Amino acid sequence: MKFDDKIPIYYQIKNYLYHEMLTGTLNPGDKLPAVRQLAVDLTVNVNTVQRALSEMITEGTIESQRGKGNFVTADTTRLAQLKEQLVMTQLAQVYEQLHALNLTDEEIIASLKRYIEQKGAGQNV
Amino acid sequence: MSNVLAIQGLTYKRNQKLILKNIDLTLETGKIVGLLGENGAGKTTLMRLITGSAQGSGDIMVGDTTTATARKAHVSFSEQLHGFNKNTKISRVVDFYQTVYSDFDLSRYHELADFLQLNGELKLLALSKGMREKLIIALTLARQTDLYLLDEPFGGIDSMSRKKIISSIIQWKPDNATMLISDHYVTEIAPILDEIVVVKDQTIAVHQKTDTIRSESGMDIEDYYESLYAGGVDHD
Numbered sequence: 001m002k003f004d005d006k007i008p009i010y011y012q013i014k015n016y017l018y019h020e021m022l023t024g025t026l027n028p029g030d031k032l033p034a035v036r037q038l039a040v041d042l043t044v045n046v047n048t049v050q051r052a053l054s055e056m057i058t059e060g061t062i063e064s065q066r067g068k069g070n071f072v073t074a075d076t077t078r079l080a081q082l083k084e085q086l087v088m089t090q091l092a093q094v095y096e097q098l099h100a101l102n103l104t105d106e107e108i109i110a111s112l113k114r115y116i117e118q119k120g121a122g123q124n125v
Numbered sequence: 126m127s128n129v130l131a132i133q134g135l136t137y138k139r140n141q142k143l144i145l146k147n148i149d150l151t152l153e154t155g156k157i158v159g160l161l162g163e164n165g166a167g168k169t170t171l172m173r174l175i176t177g178s179a180q181g182s183g184d185i186m187v188g189d190t191t192t193a194t195a196r197k198a199h200v201s202f203s204e205q206l207h208g209f210n211k212n213t214k215i216s217r218v219v220d221f222y223q224t225v226y227s228d229f230d231l232s233r234y235h236e237l238a239d240f241l242q243l244n245g246e247l248k249l250l251a252l253s254k255g256m257r258e259k260l261i262i263a264l265t266l267a268r269q270t271d272l273y274l275l276d277e278p279f280g281g282i283d284s285m286s287r288k289k290i291i292s293s294i295i296q297w298k299p300d301n302a303t304m305l306i307s308d309h310y311v312t313e314i315a316p317i318l319d320e321i322v323v324v325k326d327q328t329i330a331v332h333q334k335t336d337t338i339r340s341e342s343g344m345d346i347e348d349y350y351e352s353l354y355a356g357g358v359d360h361d
Contacts, residue, residue: 005315005345008336039295043288045157045317046295048336 001042009044013052016042021061021072022083029074032062129154129271129303130175130187137167137174137181144170145181146327152303154271157294157317159335160307161350162324168307171324172274175305176202188271198228201268203261203275209249215260216245226268234267237297241289255286262290266297273304279313287313315346323353 003012020026032038035053039046053070056062060078063071073079098108128151135148145167152158162168173179177193177200184191187199209218223229238245241259252260258278265273275294279287295317298304308314311321315335323331330353338349 003316005312005347006339006343008339009316010336036296040292043291043295043316045319046298046300047155047157047319051336 003042003044009048010051010055013038013042013044013049014056017052017056018061018082018086021079022086026072028072028076028079030072031068032070032072034069127154128152128186130305131184132175132186133184135174135181135183135185137170137179139170143327145174145324148183148329150322150329150332152272152305152320154301154303156303156319157298158303158305159311159314159318159321159346160305160324161309161311161321162307163354164309166324167327168324169276172202172276172305172307175272175274176200178202199270200272200274201226201228201265201270203265203273203278205276206249206257206261211248211250213249214245215243215247215249215252218249218260218264219245222264222267228269230267230269233269233297234263237263237266237293240293240296255282258282259286259290262293266293269299271302273298273302275304275306277307277309279308279310291317310347311350312345312347318346321346321350323350325353 001016003009017026017032026032032053033041035049036046039049042049053062053064057064057070060075061073061082063073065071095108098111103111130150130152132148132150135145135150136143137145148171160168160171170179174181175185175187175196177185177196180193185196187196190196190199206218209221219231219234222234223231237243241263243256243260243263247256249257258280262275262278265275278290282290291314294304294306305322306314306318311318318335320332320334321338322329325331335346338344338346342349344352
């Protein structure tokens with residue numbers, strides 16, 4: 001995978017794993033690849049993978065089992081929270097950018113609806 | 126965390142000319158560190174001082190040893206194979222390494238050679254630039270030691286060879302060993318570096334964690350590095 005070298009790599013590894021967890025490549029309770037394997041797969045440093053995993057263990061999205069490895073949490077409530085958090089982060093960016101164009105909240109909602117309708121119409125062709 | 130390398134007040138002159146002055150540098154165990162600087166900045170010289178094949182004034186400690194001869198045993202340096210006859214087969218070079226270095230691990234070498242697709246029957250003169258660099262990497266990483274010094278392992282080689290070498294570094298660097306990799310073009314290795322050290326104006330201008338640079342400056346590592354030469358970034 002390609003990383004954006006302007007953004008801390010550990011942060012991008014976390015986002016990569018979140019994506020794998022929320023799109024079902026990694027399911028609740030699944031074992032994660034070994035740290036060195038992840039480092040090789042992503043072409044990053046083992047220490048950087050370790051940092052990303054440590055933060056995810058602290059926040060409860062993955063669990064470390066001594067001698068067995070790291071697992072996606074089986075706590076689906078926690079995963080639902082994670083998803084909500086990621087959705088809100090994405091929306092916050094869009095909201096800030098549209099707000100910067102002097103759109104009101106109502107106009108932002110209306111634009112978003114219009115966008116989705118047009119996108120849907122485009123796909124039906 | 127303990128240190129694998131501690132340099133204090135190192136100064137080196139060659140023919141009355143000051144090459145490096147007042148170098149202080151400490152590297153922790155288990156890191157991959159990029160050694161950056163322009164051609165001629167003294168990157169190779171600094172590596173040769175660490176291995177003990179060049180002598181300066183000041184203190185260099187590798188692990189818990191300070192003398193040049195004792196240091197050699199703790200450092201694996203990517204030698205450029207200049208001492209070998211062009212007709213030497215790779216397998217003979219491997220025999221030589223095994224004889225000279227007691228920490229040379231033959232099974233480790235074979236794993237690396239398989240991964241990098243090195244054929245032991247080939248003679249040195251038959252090797253492409255990329256193949257030659259792969260051989261140097263395999264020989265250097267096959268030693269089991271605390272500190273690895275890779276001097277410009279990506280100079281003038283194709284991108285496939287480069288990727289293979291980067292991958293072998295990630296796979297074969299022992300957890301507790303530290304690796305110092307010199308390069309003057311950082312983008313290709315930036316994602317695997319914990320820290321960078323920049324040699325500029327005969328001394329260490331910067332020693333910083335890469336993710337700290339990214340989060341504090343918002344710049345990629347190459348831009349940050351180049352900004353040091355434009356004089357645009359404050360670094361203390």
